[in-house]
Amino acid sequence: MENEKRHKTTVSRRDVLKGAGAVVGTGLVPRLALAIPQGDGPATLSATEYATLDAISARLIPADENGPGAREAMAARYIDRALGGALASSRALYVEGLAALDSYAETSKGAAFVVLAGADQDDVLADVQDGRAEGVPQGFFNTLRSHAIQGTFSDPFYGGNAGFLGWDMIGYPGVRTAVAAEYQQMGVEHAPNHVSVYDSSMFEPGED
Amino acid sequence: MTRQLNPTQVVVVGAGAVGGVAVLPLAEAGLDVVALEAGDWLRTRDMAPDELKLSRGLWPPGPQKVEGEVPTSRAGDSQTANQGFAHPMMNAVGGTANHYMAQAWRLNPWDFRVRTATVERYGSSRIPDGSTVEDWPLTYDGLEPFYDRVEYGIGVSGKAGNLDGVLDPEGNVFEGPRSREYPMPALRTTSFMQRMVDAGHNLGWNPFTGPAAITSRAYQGRPGCVYHGYCMGAGCHVDAKSSPAVSTIPRALETGRLRLVTGAHVTTIESDEDGRVRGVNYIRGGEEIFQPADVVLLASYTYENVRLLLISRSPAYPNGLANNRSQVGRHYFSHAQFGGVNALFPFDLENWYGTPGQGICIDNWADDNFDHSGLDFIGGGSLYVYTERRPMAAVNGVGTWAPQGMRNWGSAWKAHVIEHCDRTNSAYIQRTTLPYEGNYLDLDPTTRDPLGYPVIRVTASFRDNERNMGPFLAERMRLWYMEAGAREVRGNAAVGNAMGVSTHAYGGTRMGDDPASNVVDRWGFSHEAPNLGILGGSVMGTSGARNPTLTAQALAWRTAEHLAENWNRIAG
Numbered sequence: 001m002e003n004e005k006r007h008k009t010t011v012s013r014r015d016v017l018k019g020a021g022a023v024v025g026t027g028l029v030p031r032l033a034l035a036i037p038q039g040d041g042p043a044t045l046s047a048t049e050y051a052t053l054d055a056i057s058a059r060l061i062p063a064d065e066n067g068p069g070a071r072e073a074m075a076a077r078y079i080d081r082a083l084g085g086a087l088a089s090s091r092a093l094y095v096e097g098l099a100a101l102d103s104y105a106e107t108s109k110g111a112a113f114v115v116l117a118g119a120d121q122d123d124v125l126a127d128v129q130d131g132r133a134e135g136v137p138q139g140f141f142n143t144l145r146s147h148a149i150q151g152t153f154s155d156p157f158y159g160g161n162a163g164f165l166g167w168d169m170i171g172y173p174g175v176r177t178a179v180a181a182e183y184q185q186m187g188v189e190h191a192p193n194h195v196s197v198y199d200s201s202m203f204e205p206g207e208d
Numbered sequence: 209m210t211r212q213l214n215p216t217q218v219v220v221v222g223a224g225a226v227g228g229v230a231v232l233p234l235a236e237a238g239l240d241v242v243a244l245e246a247g248d249w250l251r252t253r254d255m256a257p258d259e260l261k262l263s264r265g266l267w268p269p270g271p272q273k274v275e276g277e278v279p280t281s282r283a284g285d286s287q288t289a290n291q292g293f294a295h296p297m298m299n300a301v302g303g304t305a306n307h308y309m310a311q312a313w314r315l316n317p318w319d320f321r322v323r324t325a326t327v328e329r330y331g332s333s334r335i336p337d338g339s340t341v342e343d344w345p346l347t348y349d350g351l352e353p354f355y356d357r358v359e360y361g362i363g364v365s366g367k368a369g370n371l372d373g374v375l376d377p378e379g380n381v382f383e384g385p386r387s388r389e390y391p392m393p394a395l396r397t398t399s400f401m402q403r404m405v406d407a408g409h410n411l412g413w414n415p416f417t418g419p420a421a422i423t424s425r426a427y428q429g430r431p432g433c434v435y436h437g438y439c440m441g442a443g444c445h446v447d448a449k450s451s452p453a454v455s456t457i458p459r460a461l462e463t464g465r466l467r468l469v470t471g472a473h474v475t476t477i478e479s480d481e482d483g484r485v486r487g488v489n490y491i492r493g494g495e496e497i498f499q500p501a502d503v504v505l506l507a508s509y510t511y512e513n514v515r516l517l518l519i520s521r522s523p524a525y526p527n528g529l530a531n532n533r534s535q536v537g538r539h540y541f542s543h544a545q546f547g548g549v550n551a552l553f554p555f556d557l558e559n560w561y562g563t564p565g566q567g568i569c570i571d572n573w574a575d576d577n578f579d580h581s582g583l584d585f586i587g588g589g590s591l592y593v594y595t596e597r598r599p600m601a602a603v604n605g606v607g608t609w610a611p612q613g614m615r616n617w618g619s620a621w622k623a624h625v626i627e628h629c630d631r632t633n634s635a636y637i638q639r640t641t642l643p644y645e646g647n648y649l650d651l652d653p654t655t656r657d658p659l660g661y662p663v664i665r666v667t668a669s670f671r672d673n674e675r676n677m678g679p680f681l682a683e684r685m686r687l688w689y690m691e692a693g694a695r696e697v698r699g700n701a702a703v704g705n706a707m708g709v710s711t712h713a714y715g716g717t718r719m720g721d722d723p724a725s726n727v728v729d730r731w732g733f734s735h736e737a738p739n740l741g742i743l744g745g746s747v748m749g750t751s752g753a754r755n756p757t758l759t760a761q762a763l764a765w766r767t768a769e770h771l772a773e774n775w776n777r778i779a780g
């Protein structure tokens with residue numbers, strides 16, 4: 001069953017990738033982001049759940065003086081899609097956890113999480129992390145954080161790391177099928193290549 | 209109903225790191241060989257350098273027999289053994305050599321004669337209490353020709369430090385004499401690695417580039433390494449990692465003498481009333497099949513080697529095959545190799561790429577390369593630093609260096625990650641580990657695999673000798689990092705209590721001349737079942753301070769060559 005699911009997911013992603021072919025070569029424009037038709041709803045979460053998740057990601061890895069963060073990387077899009085595939089076993093936790101977190105935001109700060117000011121959102125998340133937010137399932141914070149990191153720093157193929165901004169954030173010069181010696185020299189600036197692993201035909205997903 | 213196949217001369221159970229090497233000398237000698245491999249061939253797309261895929265259960269690819277056979281583990285007899293989450297090994301043609309670190313070390317001559325050498329230099333009181341360590345039934349010099357065959361056969365890169373007794377400080381001056389140079393030069397170095405080399409020299413030590421089963425240039429039709437940074441725990445998309453799947457197995461297949469059966473799940477080994485083995489039972493695609501053979505070579509890694517023996521009971525072997533002296537499972541140990549020492553540097557290291565095989569080693573504190581007179585342990589550890597860093601691992605790993613009290617999210621954390629994620633390095637310190645009374649493998653009394661057979665139970669704990677050398681080695685590692693400009697160094701190289709389940713698992717079918725304390729003879733054949741050979745780390749009686757694979761492969765080549773040269777006597 002798991003294999004079947006994996007297979008279906010991969011095939012649809014591959015089609016997306018092919019559809020994105022038209023924009024290859026436009027440089028900094030994130031291909032996959034463009035390939036997703038605007039206006040489509042979330043894949044697994046409700047619109048409200050998605051908005052809450054997106055707002056949480058924006059506090060976990062915020063946009064600030066050090067550049068864009070998880071929201072701009074579209075970490076929520078990565079999580080939303082993965083909950084229909086590789087992370088399906090976490091889906092129930094998200095549905096329960098997001099509702100409980102929002103209800104804790106109402107109780108403690110008087111409004112839904114998405115409309116709170118950043119500082120209040122941080123208070124809510126700190127309470128969740130410390131186990132002080134009543135009703136929020138244990139382990140939810142660590143799951144959120146771990147998936148937000150995946151959605152910001154994994155290959156853009158999976159729907160996050162939009163525009164390669166996660167890799168740019170930490171100075172990762174990009175995934176390469178061959179690496180010249182100068183890329184292992186300290187003190188040398190390395191321009192990122194901004195490619196997905198799956199831009200290379202040798203790794204094209206297929207029948208498993 | 210079991211389907212009986214036509215007999216073959218040799219059946220090899222497992223086409224991995226050791227079985228996949230042994231098939232070449234057998235096939236080249238003209239023997240008909242069937243290799244039964246539980247996994248399948250990997251494809252190029254399985255080698256995608258995709259950190260997410262590699263880290264979330266999609267690697268290793270394909271059905272994994274080992275997933276149902278994860279050993280249980282405990283420190284001692286009084287505890288209940290618990291099953292881990294994952295098996296340390298993988299099923300595929302080439303086995304775990306598809307994704308290992310590919311460090312390709314020869315053991316030091318001392319490792320072959322730990323007992324005698326220790327007694328000679330320090331007295332018998334220095335053999336650690338309760339240790340069952342014995343000298344190997346062969347010396348380093350006896351294994352040297354087979355190390356050489358494997359290095360050239362699979363393709364190993366490195367720099368000789370001892371060429372027929374002539375020392376070269378570019379290589380490891382502590383190694384045993386080798387008959388010729390490596391087939392390929394060492395992997396290229398990086399500026400951070402060069403920094404570590406310089407620091408080692410400043411301390412008066414002998415840093416050198418470690419040997420790797422990775423091509424440093426084109427070799428036997430394969431290209432040189434591309435250093436892309438997704439080597440450890442992942443396959444190589446250009447076949448630069450010298451797994452048997454890309455080296456010895458294809459050449460053995462070309463002889464026409466090897467038949468490789470993938471997806472073959474071996475369940476038991478059959479023996480007759482005289483105590484000779486007759487062949488093996490396996491399941492493939494749901495069908496039960498018996499493969500008769502004149503000789504069986506067991507090459508399924510330490511845990512499965514021992515498990516298959518203990519499961520294969522018969523009138524001649526009521527306690528398990530080759531176990532009438534109750535030695536199967538004894539003298540087990542797993543390598544003391546964790547308990548790291550970590551450094552934070554005040555500058556970026558450009559460690560995003562490379563391979564763990566592209567590392568720098570210090571052997572001054574390994575084996576008996578220094579005087580242990582005033583110390584409370586024998587043996588030692590190799591200090592090893594390497595390059596390879598992946599984005600998510602970098603973000604997660606740098607958190608341990610965050611200031612106390614900082615939350616692991618938010619702007620302050622993000623700034624910390626951005627500043628430091630390419631400034632960390634972790635040393636790999638492998639240490640002499642010994643066999644002891646009370647440490648053993650047996651069949652778990654309750655936990656079973658999907659076919660209903662018991663899984664292996666590990667009962668083993670580290671002792672004072674492994675424990676005492678930790679701080680000694682950690683201090684030297686700290687000095688090395690600080691000399692290279694580290695801002696801070698943490699970690700004491702401590703080992704835990706339980707030895708646990710490991711990719712470096714030794715013993716259980718130890719090799720030795722005395723049948724009372726060893727399962728296989730000096731050639732790797734059972735003392736009890738004369739046409740049963742055993743390959744792998746399970747025959748090794750000491751660990752040395754370095755990765756075991758090349759030694760296990762050299763022993764496997766030697767066993768195979770011995771079999772071919774003595775075919776009539778062994779095959780009966």
